[in-house]
Amino acid sequence: MREPEERRVMAEQAVPEGGPKPAPVVIKKYANRRLYNTATSAYVTLEHLSQMVKDKTDFVVYDAKTGDEITRSVLTQIIFEEESKGGQTLLPIPFLRQLISFYGDSLQGVVPQYLEMSMSQFARNQEQMRSYMQNAFGFNPFQQFETMGKQNMAMFEQAMRMFNPFRAGQPGSGQPGSGQPGSGQPGQPGQAAPMANGQEAPKPETPSASPATPQGEVVIDDLKRKLDELQNQLALLSKKP
Incomplete structure (x- = not known):
């Protein structure tokens, strides 16, 4: 397929802004390491796939023999090729x-x-x-x-x-159930209950936070x-x- 025609097809397959996401393009990798674009019915290279990524054209790569998805390894190969070119790397x-x-x-x-x-x-x-x-x-x-x-x-x-x-209930979190000492509200830890003779009952020990x-x-x-x-x-x- 000629280069302008391939560019046109890739542009049509690109993800539209705000529109429904199209199905990813299927790329098949054969035993001779050749990559075949089923959407354009043409063999492509890693450079073509790199351009598809930049054009935001989603694709998946399958091993033509086993049917296993190998998209991750192919993308890694693209990164390896780019980093091996020298100059400014990422x-x-x-x-x-x-x-x-x-x-x-x-x-x-x-x-x-x-x-x-x-x-x-x-x-x-x-x-x-x-x-x-x-x-x-x-x-x-x-x-x-x-x-x-x-x-x-x-x-x-x-x-x-x-x-x-569990962090929500720890002291100092400000969340319900934090049990702040000295809060001044009845029935909460840190509030001493008065006894009948007017003396203050001993404060209950507050369990220490787990270290x-x-x-x-x-x-x-x-x-x-x-x-x-x-x-x-x-x-x-x-x-x-």
């Missing part, structure tokens, strides 16, 4: 090392959701970032990266609190630490001439 070596270290770690199940939220937030702000970088003289983009990183962490903490309902840290808080603390490390690296880069 994945710094420290980030890759940290990402590899999470494989087999207890946080491995949390990292994909965190990265997806962070990238979605960055994508929503990309037009604002471009405007800042084009119009503001002397603008330091790393300051915006740091701000967006803090916003992403706040979103992640909010999501973690949804899976950790054990919930698993969700451990996850958040670890992610905060790693985010701080990333912010420090960005700060060092921003100081370079």
Whole structure:
């Protein structure tokens, strides 16, 4: 198929703004590593698939022999090809090392959701970032990266609190059942009941909070630490001439 015709078909398959999402294009990968676009009835390359991603054309890749979905591995191959071209890359070596270290770690199940939220937030702000970088003289983009990183962490903490309902009843949370001492309301902990002779009865002992840290808080603390490390690296880069 000629290039203009293929571009036209890809444009028709792109996700429309506010419209219903079309079915993803089916790509088949054969044993000879050739990729076949069933929508255009033509063989394509990884470069074509990369352009489809940029055009927001959704697609899935299946192994033509086994029928297994291999979209993830093909997208990873696209990233590998882009990173191997040299020049300006997207994945710094420290980030890759940290990402590899999470494989087999207890946080491995949390990292994909965190990265997806962070990238979605960055994508929503990309037009604002471009405007800042084009119009503001002397603008330091790393300051915006740091701000967006803090916003992403706040979103992640909010999501973690949804899976950790026990924090709502801890002292200082302000939620019902928190049992604040000295609240002054009858029948609550910290309020001494008067005795018949006018003397004040001894205050009941308030059970101390459990010293054990919930698993969700451990996850958040670890992610905060790693985010701080990333912010420090960005700060060092921003100081370079």
